[in-house]
Amino acid sequence: MSNFAAAAALAAGLAAALGGCTGAVLGGGAAAGIGVAQERSVGDAIDDTTIATKLSAALLDDSFSLFRDVDLEVVEGRVLLTGKVPEMKDRLRAEELAWKVKGVNEVANAIQVTSEGGIGSYARDVRISNELRLAILGDSRILGINYSIETVGGVVYLIGIAQSEEELDRVIQHARSIKGVKKVESYVRLKDDPRRAG
DSSP states (O other): OOHHHHHHHHHHHHHHHHTOHHHHHHHHHHHHHHHHHSSSOHHHHHHHHHHHHHHHHHHHHHOHHHHHHEEEEEETTEEEEEEEESSHHHHHHHHHHHHTSTTOOEEEEOOEEOSOOOHHHHHHHHHHHHHHHHHHHTOTTOOGGGEEEEEETTEEEEEEEESOHHHHHHHHHHHHTSTTOOEEEEEEEETTOGGGGO
16 A cells, blocks of 8 residues: 555545544445455454554654655555665665554565666556556456555565465466566465464
8 A cells, every 4th residue: 555545545534534423334334345355354454554554654754755665555464565765774764663563463575775766667667556456357266355566666566365376376477467567576375374363
């Protein structure tokens, strides 16, 4: 989830809470609907959103550049950090902040240390992520709601919960078939992975 998306989610949550009971009831119903479709529980999804919001706030409190340059996804307390930062100390600082957030049980730090990039690279990465989301959505053998996708410098990062090894392989093959993809890194767990219970 990009930091902008986390901030938007927080704003939407606050608006619903301030909007009266109707908004809260509708919001709860929508969350329950999403929870039924997802492998993670509604409680886990709410906890993950809370972790993402707190980590985004911590990044912003630390420095605007860290907040701007680091993207994050959270699934069942597992944090995936991606993005590009100019120095190794920034990469390490983002991970340090992630570990300080209550509820975090794992941090995968895939932040790239580089000064390369720019608007062209960003546009290409957004295109790759969007193409992959569309490919997954169009594949009836993939439950796409269980996957989060980030692309940085042509590297596709996946996190989520796969129904099976076959499903995960299909997602990875879709990613590899997209023009401009250099590599695919998966932080996806299978739904029957015993580590999910703990």
